[in-house]
Amino acid sequence: MTVVTRVAADRDSVLTDIATDSAARERSGTDPHAQVRLLSDTGYTALTLDDAASAGADIVEFFDFLIDLARADPIVAHILRSHFWFVEQVRRLPAGPVRDRWSAEIAAGKIFGNATSERTGTAGAKAFATELRPIDGGWLLSGAKFYSTGTAFSDWVTVAATIRGGAGGDQIARVVLPIDREGVAVVDDWDGIGQHRTGTGTTTLTDVFVGHDDVLELTDPAADRPVANDGPFLQLYLQGLITGILLSVTDDAVDLLRSRSRTFDHAPSDTPREDAVLLKTVGELDAAAHVSRTAVLGAAREIETAFALARQGHIDAELFTRASVAAAQVKVHVDTVGLRAATDLFDIGGASSASRARNLDRHWRNIRTVTLHNPTSYKAIALGDRLVNDAPLPRNGYF
Template identity: 30%
Template sequence: MTAQANKIAHLPVNLPRQPAHLIKSDAEALTVAKQVASEIAKEAALRDQERRLPRKELDLFSSSGLWGITVPKEYGGAFVSNKTLAEVIAIVAEADPSVGQIPQNHLYMVEGLRLDGSDFQKKYFFELVLQGVRFGNAFSEIGTKSVNDVKTKLTPTNSGYFLNGKKFYSSGALLADWVPVVAKDEHDNTVVAFVPAGAEGLTIIDDWSSFGQRTTASGTTILENIFVPSEYVLPHHLAFDRPTTMGPIAQIIQAAVDTGIARAAFKDTLHFVRNYTRPWIDTDLEHGYEDPHTIKDIGDLQIRLHATEALLARAGEYIDEAQRNPNEDTVAEASIAVAEAKVLSTETALLAGSKLFELAGTRSTLGEYNLDRHWRNARTHTLHDPVRWKYHAVGNYSLNKVNPPRHPWI
């Protein structure tokens, strides 16, 4: 460890909240997720209507210990299976998909640290994570040629770098304790600079105006001559220079959020049809829920949802194997399994969000119910990565034995 790192490692850590609960097993993680979700769900529709950021809900979520469940066991974490991780996110996302999405980049960076963090970075940041510290993100930029075209730069200086750039889609950054920033270093390598909230030169603007996922604490991040010690820079390009689970981890969390949205839409469909929907005039039925066409469509949605959940769990198992034995074959298999789950979770969430109104009827469109949030959330969140390219990856792998590319979107 360098003298600078040693100095940093012994700085007192002022935690923004009470230390988080320490989760010790997969079973405990699932139990806690259900408890957290029951609280988060209470005002989810109202938060969406008012665009009210989930401050207390996020504090509950992170203090529960669920943000630390992928920290490796040797650093004090539970390192739960990826099947469990995906189910935890799906449970929370069913309650509120904005809250379910916010830890996506936090968990992504925990995996990045596990794969390529220095001994200092692992010890320092994993300890913070287990205590409930939250990572946001400042990854994506707009106005560039493609999503992986990064203009944000790290310029070397004494004992570190100066960071300059501008980011968009900074999900979670407004309510984060640290903001990991994707940048290019002096060698044009992709790195991640860890910037503490409140750092001089860091500005996060609450300007997220999408019609869906309204309360993900996203917005614009401006980075102006921020000093970043060398010890806070992660060589992120290494995760894609070799076969790793970096991409599949990113994607399974996205699929889990969509699965949660699909569950929520289906649940509200059942409730509305059972309690409010009238039978059609061309029948002599007493209740709308007796309509044979409605029953058929409900059955179809249930089957698709169960298939989505099964593919999500299967994808988690493939990632587990790739983490145990990372190589070209296992990582490709994991990426393809996640792509399959992502396709079905996208299509099921969108279908469930739309079918809700068809089956429930005109009354379900009234603003007092705010049921359109399910489709809005699904349509917004599923735009993170186009499923048409997932189909291509799966087909090319199956037909031509071509492994999928290595990046965070596959």
């Protein structure tokens, strides 16, 4: 693995600290602020950042870390999805003051959230009701966002908005604002059945001043030019979360079976830990987790191949297509085996495994919630249409 000199603590010890009481925090709805801050303080939130001292971890190395982080606590791992996306965007910036500014913030341990999704319009479309209105010296930003994952834990928030009616037509702007700027309000109101302390809430923007230095990127949504596609990274990130959860499912299955002393009169063995049926289930859970890990890391290699060139200013559309296909294939597989594994876990423990005190249902709830970020069936249809009819993949953030 790349030696990243800014990381100031042993990986295993950091992950062990984060894993401690993870299930209890999930059950009680406790925000993992201390665990996110630990990653920041020890340099892991800057794991992928390039600087003069060292090259940041590549995408494969990052996903290897992400899976282990999700095994320790999938809530913490999910909180940082937008943050690590922002770091990758910074890595692609040309050398100069803009890149230096944001690199310094990342290296200092600052966390970046997102405010992109809106309740209106079509999911995935590159159109936003949130607007930037020109004024002297900049713009005023107004709008409302939801699914602002991680923003309640962040120092900065990236916002996607529309600048209307310029000389060349509408433009899409990505702006980066401090959370405490006047007019920015973040409400942690996500009430999902899983992943429910991820700071996934509503971000309201009311006449927020945006200066020219706050603008990270301006794009023309109608322009047909090659651009780096972050979709594969953002989508595979979710399968990295599920894979980490699957490893945790296996951990709990092993602990559960070792702890059992009571079985059924008609069971094939008097001792649960020697019961072939239960051992088979544990083996299947272990296989599902490790095959998923291999699949995620394989797709991560495709993404790194495309990103490595993009960081040098060269966009290879075919490489990004291969990355998108790989990420979609992993989703279709991992979503399916993940949900089944989280259900099969209960066969290890019988009725007592359904106890709320054990909180084993968190795995299914968390996996189910992650899979809903985009429909698995639509991904499979797109892959099939590509194979049978040579149809292009949809051009949106889900691919």
